[in-house]
Amino acid sequence: MKRQELQVAALENGTVIDHIPSSKLFQVISLLHLEELNSSATVGYNLKSKKMGQKSIIKIADKFFSDDEINQLSVVAPNVTLSTIRDYEVVEKKEVHMPEELIGIVRCDNHKCITNNEPMRTRFHFLGKERGTLQCHYCNREISLSDVKLV
């Protein structure tokens, strides 16, 4: 690879999260709890992308995610790709899939919902791609995926 094309340094071992919409970068960081990380991470913001125009990327050294952890991202950035790197090689590529249930991630936009008035975790059911909505387990309010706000 030519030197000028490499916008963020290569990774020896760890995870690369690519194709993050730049507007969602900080939500992705927060969902993965990267602020609690001890290993090094490189964040590329507003990089050029053929597919997206602009994108963001996160490279995290010596950190590997479970499918459950990764799928939490689907609420804010359903089209990100994850690459697992070992010894500078991509050994696995993953896409995120919306889990059937989201616990403690999404805020209910119904201010009369119990979850907004009681110290408790929220819980949402994914009603399928076609519908594109989440339903609050408690008050039954449906929220469109494009309007999702995180807790």
Added chain:
Amino acid sequence: MENRSLVTIANHSRERIEYLIRMAQEFEKHRNRRLLEGRIVATLFFEPSTRTRLSFETAANRLGAKVIGFADPKVTSGTKGETLKDTIMMVSSYADIIVMRHYLEGAAQYASEVSPVPIVNAGDGANQHPSQTMLDLYTIYQTQGTLDNLDIYLVGDLKYGRTVHSLLTAMRHFSPTFHFIAPDELAMPEHYKMYCRQNGIKFVEHQDFDADTIAGADILYMTRVQRERFTDLDEYERVKDRYLLSRAMLSKAKPNMKILHPLPRVNEIEYSIDDTPYAYYFQQAQNGLYARQAILCDSLGITLDDIINDKISFK
């Protein structure tokens, strides 16, 4: 322990609904029984609702239970900042079952998840009110002899009316035809119409509310068109009298037709209708007692067989 709470009947099967109806029938035959003797029923009303509370407390008393609780949220610690969970944990250490009315939506579901004793939802905000739906279903069954293939007319506030939405969902097992009659601002929301289409429930929307329109009704379910629901008060003034049921409008009604109303009524059913055989809203309220007796028993693990075999307690 199996959670026997009643939060919603939206997911109840046809068999489950019919089972609860059979239980209610037993209580209609004999309402005073000692099936819950020695038990304590707590009624927690975080939002006042006199009718529903009296109905549940009567049900508990007629089953021989003792009742504790509060009718006015001002007397509880919630106003001091206590969480719902803490209140539920405290009360569940005293009572065998908790009947709860709450102004927050989803409160009953949450309470049922944290409570060691069954929770009976007596209404959670605009969300669910399953005992009302149960008594509506029981009344329809009682007056028509079946729940199947009925023409049910819903009139008035179909947008915010929790009772009509719950009735719609609960009736999906019984191939009904629904008829919607409402002002534009209070029309049946699109997602309920979608629900009907997905579940094969037939529905017709009507513009007029007159003798010809309702001539095919088996059940005429009236609700109140409330002023505070309108954003445009001119619109309210225009439509407010269009959804009032007068005695003259019953001229073509079928002989089996019954008028239901969740009460309180204001003026949407002319008072002279009360004397006609079509009026059934007071019996409907009375059925609330039997439906709630069935719900309390079922949530406390008392079966239909227990009730049928109970020969001594009412003699």
